[in-house]
Amino acid sequence: MKYLVTAQEMKxxxxxxxxxxxxxxxxxxxxxxxxxxxxxxxxxxxxxxxxKVLIFAGMGNNxxxxxxxxxxxxxxxxxxxxKCVGDMQRATKQWKSQWQTLxxxxxxxxxxxxxxxxxxxxxxxxxxxxxxxxEGNYADAVxxxxxxxxxxxxxxxxxGICSDTGRVLGCAFLADVTVTFGFCKRGLVLxxxxxxxxxxxxxxxxxxxxxxxxxxxxxYTYEKGSVxxxxxxxxxxxxxxxxALLVAGSNGMAGAAILAAKAAYRTGAxxxxxxxxxxxxxxxxxxxxxxxxxxxxxxxxxxDWADVIAIGPGIGREEQALQCLKTVVERSRKPLVLDADALxxxxxxxxxxxxxxxxxxxxxxxxxxxxPHVGELSRLLKRTTSxxxxxxxxxxxxxxxxxxAVAVAKDARTVVCKxxxxxxxxxxxxxxMATAGSGDVLTGxxxxxxxxxxxxxxxxxxxxxxxxxxxxxxxxLHTEYGVMAGDIAECLxxxxxxxx
Ligand SMILES: NC(=O)C1=CN([C@@H]2O[C@H](COP(=O)(O)OP(=O)(O)OC[C@H]3O[C@@H](n4cnc5c(N)ncnc54)[C@H](OP(=O)(O)O)[C@@H]3O)[C@@H](O)[C@H]2O)[C@@H](O)CC1
Ligand SMILES: Nc1ncnc2c1ncn2[C@@H]1O[C@H](COP(=O)(O)OP(=O)(O)O)[C@@H](O)[C@H]1O
Ligand SMILES: [K+]
Numbered sequence: 001m002k003y004l005v006t007a008q009e010m011k012x013x014x015x016x017x018x019x020x021x022x023x024x025x026x027x028x029x030x031x032x033x034x035x036x037x038x039x040x041x042x043x044x045x046x047x048x049x050x051x052k053v054l055i056f057a058g059m060g061n062n063x064x065x066x067x068x069x070x071x072x073x074x075x076x077x078x079x080x081x082x083k084c085v086g087d088m089q090r091a092t093k094q095w096k097s098q099w100q101t102l103x104x105x106x107x108x109x110x111x112x113x114x115x116x117x118x119x120x121x122x123x124x125x126x127x128x129x130x131x132x133x134x135e136g137n138y139a140d141a142v143x144x145x146x147x148x149x150x151x152x153x154x155x156x157x158x159x160g161i162c163s164d165t166g167r168v169l170g171c172a173f174l175a176d177v178t179v180t181f182g183f184c185k186r187g188l189v190l191x192x193x194x195x196x197x198x199x200x201x202x203x204x205x206x207x208x209x210x211x212x213x214x215x216x217x218x219x220y221t222y223e224k225g226s227v228x229x230x231x232x233x234x235x236x237x238x239x240x241x242x243x244a245l246l247v248a249g250s251n252g253m254a255g256a257a258i259l260a261a262k263a264a265y266r267t268g269a270x271x272x273x274x275x276x277x278x279x280x281x282x283x284x285x286x287x288x289x290x291x292x293x294x295x296x297x298x299x300x301x302x303x304d305w306a307d308v309i310a311i312g313p314g315i316g317r318e319e320q321a322l323q324c325l326k327t328v329v330e331r332s333r334k335p336l337v338l339d340a341d342a343l344x345x346x347x348x349x350x351x352x353x354x355x356x357x358x359x360x361x362x363x364x365x366x367x368x369x370x371x372p373h374v375g376e377l378s379r380l381l382k383r384t385t386s387x388x389x390x391x392x393x394x395x396x397x398x399x400x401x402x403x404x405a406v407a408v409a410k411d412a413r414t415v416v417c418k419x420x421x422x423x424x425x426x427x428x429x430x431x432x433m434a435t436a437g438s439g440d441v442l443t444g445x446x447x448x449x450x451x452x453x454x455x456x457x458x459x460x461x462x463x464x465x466x467x468x469x470x471x472x473x474x475x476x477l478h479t480e481y482g483v484m485a486g487d488i489a490e491c492l493x494x495x496x497x498x499x500x
Contacts, residue, residue, distance in 0.1 A: 001226060002202075003217040004425055005183040007128035007163040013182060013211040021210060025094055028205050029061065032181045033068030035203030036122070036155055039179050040073065043151070044120065052079045054118035054148075056141050058125035058159070059086035059095060065155050065181075066124025067098035074105040081108035081118065085125060085141045119150035123173040127156035127163075128185065133170035134160045142171050154178040157185055158196045165391065166193025174198075182207035186219060189427055190413055219393065219423045222465050229268070229462070229493070230452050241270030242451025245306035246291075246444070247299065247324050247342075248313040254280040256314025256340070256440045258287040259485050263444025264310075265290060266492040267466070269451040273306070275299050275324070296324055303332040310447040312342030312371075313440040322350060329354050335367035335450050339443040343372050347379035355403075362404030367456045370399060371408040371443060393423050406460045408446070410439060414468075416460045424461040428468025430483075432475040437485030442467045445492065466492060 005013070017023050044051040055070050057063035066082065073080045082102070091099070102109070115121070123145055125138060134142055142160055145152065152175050157163050160172025166187040178188060178197040187193040188200045233240050244264045249257030257276050264272045265288075273292035274284055284293055294302050303309065311328050315321040325345055328336065338346070338358075345351040346358070362368045370380075377395055378385045388395045389411065396409035396417040409415045412431070416424040445467050449459035473494060474487035 001220050002223050003183050004186045004189055004219040004221055005217045006186055006219075007130075009215075009217050010128050010163070010182060010185065012215065013207050016213050017207045017211045020213060023206050025061075026097065028181075028207065029064055029068055029094055029098070031205035032065045032155070032203065033072055035181065035205060036065070036069050036153065036179045037072045037076070039177065039201060039203075040120065040153065041076070044078075048078060051120055052118045053081070053120040053122060054113060054115060055080065055082045055122040056125050056145055057082055057084050058138070059084075059088065059091040060126065060129045061092050061094055062127030062129065062156055062159075063124050064092060064095040064098045065127070066122060067095065067102050069122065069124070069155070070107045071098070071102050071105050074107045081113050083111070083113050083141070084109065085137055115144055115148045118148065121145050121148050121150055121152045123152070123154045123159050123175065125159035125173070130157070130159065130162065130169060134172070135170055139171050142173050146174050152176045152198075154197065156181050157187060158193070161187050161193040161196050163187040166190030167390070168192060168196070172196050177201065179203055181205045183217065186425070189221065189425060194413075216422065219425055221425050221427045222461070227462050227465050230449075230454055232268070236270075238270035241268055242448075242453065243271045243273070243305060243307045244269040244447045244451040245273050245275065245302050245309045246313075246447060247275045247309070247311040247328060248315060248440070248443075249274070249276040249280050249284070250314060250316035250318065250321060251277045251279040253314030253316065254283040254287065255437060257284060259437045259440040259489055260310065260313045260444035260447070261288050261291045262486075262489045263441040263492060264448035264451065266489055267445045267448030267452075267463075268493070269448040273302055275302055277320070296320060299324060299327050300331055303328065303334070306332075306334060308335045308337075308447060308450040310337035310339065310443050312337075312339035313443055315341045317341050317345055317348070321345060325351070326354060329358055329361070333361065333366050335369075335456065337369045337371060337443055337446055337450070339371045340376070340439065343370060343376045343380060347376070359403050367450075368403055368405035369408060369446060369450075369456055369460055370403060370405050371410060371439070371446065372399070373410040373439060377409055393417065393425070396423065406456045408442075408460050408464060410442070414464050416457070416464055418457050424464070426461075426464045426468055428465055429471045430468075430475050430480050432478070432480035432483030433468070433471040433488065435483055435485055438467075438471070438488055441470075441485050441488045441492075444489070470494070
């Protein structure tokens with residue numbers, strides 16, 4: 001598990017470390033600068049004579065880190081220059097102290113430094129203290145850095161990237177690598193910040209879990225290798241691994257049902273039954289002969305048979321779909337995953353009473369998982385898609401609270417939220433997954449994990465992680481251009497802890 005923090009959380013942990021743990025600010029700054037120096041030495045020591053480093057320093061402590069880095073590199077024999085941007089009178093105390101020390105070292109600091117003489121550019125303009133769009137002299141500096149050739153390193157956060165949302169505020173530094181201090185910031189993982197940050201290295205500077213003082217970060221992600229599937233019972237039979245009921249696929253949409261059913265099997269479900277339109281019987285039986293088949297008339301008896309249920313992929317919004325949804329909501333209290341058109345139906349006027357009923361069931365303890373993409377989420381919350389996209393974690397939380405459910409808000413960085421507690425932000429997957437049917441595969445994965453007895457929040461987070469890993473493996477085989485949803489289903493669980 002890896003924490004992802006906001007600027008405010010990071011500032012609080014800085015403060016706790018200094019004031020409560022008693023580690024002075026200048027010590028933290030020195031360690032931050034040492035971590036950045038270690039990284040540069042690892043890359044450039046072999047070509048030190050040809051390496052010329054230019055550091056752009058703002059007037060806050062991020063700039064202070066830059067000044068300390070300049071001193072360390074100069075002491076180590078590197079050619080270093082610093083370009084200060086801003087009014088030195090307004091610099092922080094630590095900045096001024098670093099500046100005084102720097103005067104004893106051979107570092108060029110005049111204002112006429114020509115960027116094109118340098119082959120390593122370090123951005124130390126703003127870190128977590130960025131508070132408004134980058135304009136004027138600062139914007140000119142960012143543009144100058146971006147235009148420069150050579151390697152680009154950002155300290156803590158690329159300047160101009162909002163640490164909390166990953167949004168570009170005005171303009172932003174485009175880094176090859178970001179060395180971030182203490183904990184990884186959310187904005188380095190969320191898009192477009194993730195693209196500006198390049199490769200992210202998180203450096204230990206002495207701010208750790210002891211600095212939380214009871215206030216853990218509200219977001220985390222999984223790192224490679226940290227997801228564990230439930231141990232399989234060696235003596236188990238197909239009943240042991242769960243009966244998964246999938247209500248999917250209207251006339252002409254059998255593919256959605258096949259993809260989701262395949263994914264549930266590939267994730268380990270013992271039995272999968274597909275309830276779908278009569279017209280789909282043959283194609284389902286050919287497409288996935290391992291699945292049991294039932295028509296909509298057999299829904300009620302199938303609800304008794306099932307351990308867990310998913311409804312939505314490809315069901316459409318016609319009357320029959322609404323009736324199926326009604327039956328699933330009213331005639332069962334079993335764990336339920338709602339996806340795609342099941343969510344659209346709940347958002348429509350016709351589905352309002354059902355949505356109310358579902359909320360009441362959630363409050364009474366029914367296990368409910370909702371897996372909307374941004375469009376479906378916007379319909380459920382009656383907000384615009386850009387409002388949802390701009391703050392997906394907050395919107396996912398609202399949805400989770402509204403339905404007393406687990407919300408899986410899908411995007412390039414999917415968020416999983418419970419009513420209470422930390423949010424999970426997924427970092428596996430790639431643009432190849434933006435292809436029709438890949439959401440159906442995710443529904444099947446989550447259903448398969450639930451069928452095996454995983455609890456709902458874990459099934460959602462593991463499911464999203466594994467789905468992304470499968471997408472990465474599929475992209476390894478077919479490139480991001482060539483991935484189709486069926487490839488993702490085929491790659492499920494294969495070496496889930498290895499990146500393609
Ligand atoms: N605490 C510690 O000991 C440690 C901290 N560490 C480091 O400190 C960094 C945080 O430092 P920080 O809090 O001083 O904020 P920082 O990112 O330098 O920016 C603030 C300055 O920018 C200015 N400013 C903001 N937006 C602006 C804009 N758009 N356009 C123009 N100006 C703008 C703002 O001005 P003001 O808003 O006050 O007018 C202020 O002057 C952190 O990221 C990490 O690198 C590490 O060394 C580890 C130990
Ligand atoms: N650029 C991307 N990077 C990573 N994952 C992505 C990207 N684009 C889409 N995905 C994932 O693919 C899936 C798409 O789901 P959805 O929009 O419901 O598709 P569909 O309705 O076609 O099945 C989601 O799980 C989403 O997180
Ligand atoms: K920076």
